[in-house]
Amino acid sequence: MDYAALERRHPAYGRFAARLGNTPLTEVPGPDGGATVLAKCEWENPVGSIKDRVAYALLGSALHRHGDRPLEELRVLEYSGGNLAKALSHLCAELGVTARFVLSSASPRSLLDVLAERGAQVDLVDKERGFLDVVRTALDIAAADSGWTLLYQHRNTANLLLQERTTGAEIVRQLGELPGVPRADAWVASIGTGGTLVGVLRALRGAFPGVRAVGVTPEELPYGSDRPPNGLPKYGGSGGMGHGIRQPFVTLHDDEIEHRTVSYPRALEGMAEFHDLTGVRIGSSAAANWLTARAVAATLPPSATVVTVLPDAGTPEEWERIGRGE
DSSP states (O other): OOHHHHHHHOHHHHHHHHTSSOOOEEEEOOOTTSOEEEEEEGGGSTTSBTHHHHHHHHHHHHHHHHTTSOGGGOEEEEEOSSHHHHHHHHHHHHHTOEEEEEEETTOOHHHHHHHHHTTOEEEEEOGGGHHHHHHHHHHHHHHHOTTSEEOOTTTOHHHHHHIIIIIIHHHHHHHHHSTTOOOOOEEEEEOSSSHHHHHHHHHHHHHOTTOEEEEEEETTSOTTOOSOOOOOOOOTTOOOOSTTOOOHHHHTTGGGEEEEEEOHHHHHHHHHHHHHHHSOOOOHHHHHHHHHHHHHHTTSOTTOEEEEEEOBOOOHHHHHHTTOOO
């Protein structure tokens, strides 16, 4: 896909692209006597999360298929755990594209308010039915009305390829610029769609063939769990689907990826601990990644390097939950 051509055709899309990516790779607290932990800090993207990259890729694929027809005729539909809807609603509002999102009823009020301000249509699915039914509801809407263009983040390869081409390539370049960091020994990322985990892994394997891959999912419903979906609180933006369903991008590398879990209470504790150590706010998925990266680093020598990603700075509701709201 020719993103440059899309940016020229749609100036608002180009302005978004100009502010996207090239986020810092920073050393974060690791274990005493263990490997160095480096984290890609994604809250510096235009709307504040790594999902800004995904929004750019998914909407780009829709614009490409839409061709030269007026943007007023494009109606995009997507399901989201939060950050993707926030990013897509921003891009769609800038472009004048109609947007509709299917979300869990557990979605934070701060997100719902932003979507309402941007004129997006929202369908809420009972949180007790789990994220799998959020996805299924979006698929049902698209099947019932062909006027909606479903972006389908779990199967749209633009998601995976852009993470490889941007996030992964940036990490490889940034590692090469750091003194005394000859390689990445392990890569740790949460599994939402698996686009970040696998896309970055592909880029890292090109430069460091032996890098370990560790996927993280909520303890309340891990990757590939046979349990049915549930309404239990989970750390943001990630989770298993239940019923033994595995994210398609991840199945491509199932024999190469280790799996760890982090509970929601532990992720919240990690947010507070990271803030105490650094003065920096990270979200619950970022905390889950950091805690897992630190645990992996504790098993490796000081000469090794573990790389992870901090997807966002957290929601107001998360910070209020741990007693540190603004």
